[in-house]
Amino acid sequence: MSHGNVQTINRYRIPPHPHLSQPGLTYPSANTRRSQPEFQxxxxxxxxxxxxxxxxxxxxxxxxxxxxxxxxxxNYPQAxxxxxxxxxxxxxxxxLGIRAMPTFMLFKNGEKIQDVVGANPPALEAGIKSLIG
Structure with missing residues (x-):
């Protein structure tokens, strides 16, 4: 099972979700850090x-x-x-004004381009395609 190229901005590792096989990872992340400067x-x-x-x-x-x-x-290594x-x-x-989870925020050159609120794979994929297109 591939966990992709997602990194978590946080300072420490947290236990995996039950449906994942890799110990010490959040879905589907590897590096976990917690810091405002790193987010910036x-x-x-x-x-x-x-x-x-x-x-x-x-x-x-x-x-x-x-x-x-x-x-x-x-599938979209450009992002x-x-x-x-x-x-x-x-x-x-x-x-960021997060009011619901999950919320996906798409940025380009440091500017927020779009939000995708909710677990909506087609909308998220369309947003990603638009972002990198």
């Missing part, structure tokens, strides 16, 4: 296309869409995929 660097200051997955560990729809996010991160746990990074989530 990876998302806001980036000159690349960025897909930001705003999730919560208790969120069922977040877990349900995780395999599709991993698939998209493999960088990151995720933030809204409970661990509540300050960033509040600044």
């Amino acid at each position: 660097e990876k998302v806001i200051d980036s000159k690349e296309a960025v897909v930001l997955d705003c999730f919560a560990t208790w969120c069922g729809p977040c877990k349900a869409i995780a395999p599709k996010v991993a698939e998209f991160s493999q 960088k995929f990151y995720q933030i746990d809204v409970d661990q990074m509540s300050e960033v989530a509040a600044e």
Whole structure:
């Protein structure tokens, strides 16, 4: 099972979701860090296309869409995929105006281009295609 190229902006590793086979990873991420400066660097200051997955560990729809996010991160290497746990990074989530999970924010050159709210793979994929197109 591929977990894609999604990185979590956070400082420490958290246990995997039950449906994943790789220990020490959040869906489908590898590096977990918690820091406002890293968010600024990876998302806001980036000159690349960025897909930001705003999730919560208790969120069922977040877990349900995780395999599709991993698939998209493999299929669209032109974009960088990151995720933030809204409970661990509540300050960033509040600044971004996150009100529902999952919320996917698409950025290009540090500017937010689009939000996709909810576990809606077709809408997310269309947004990614538009972002990198």
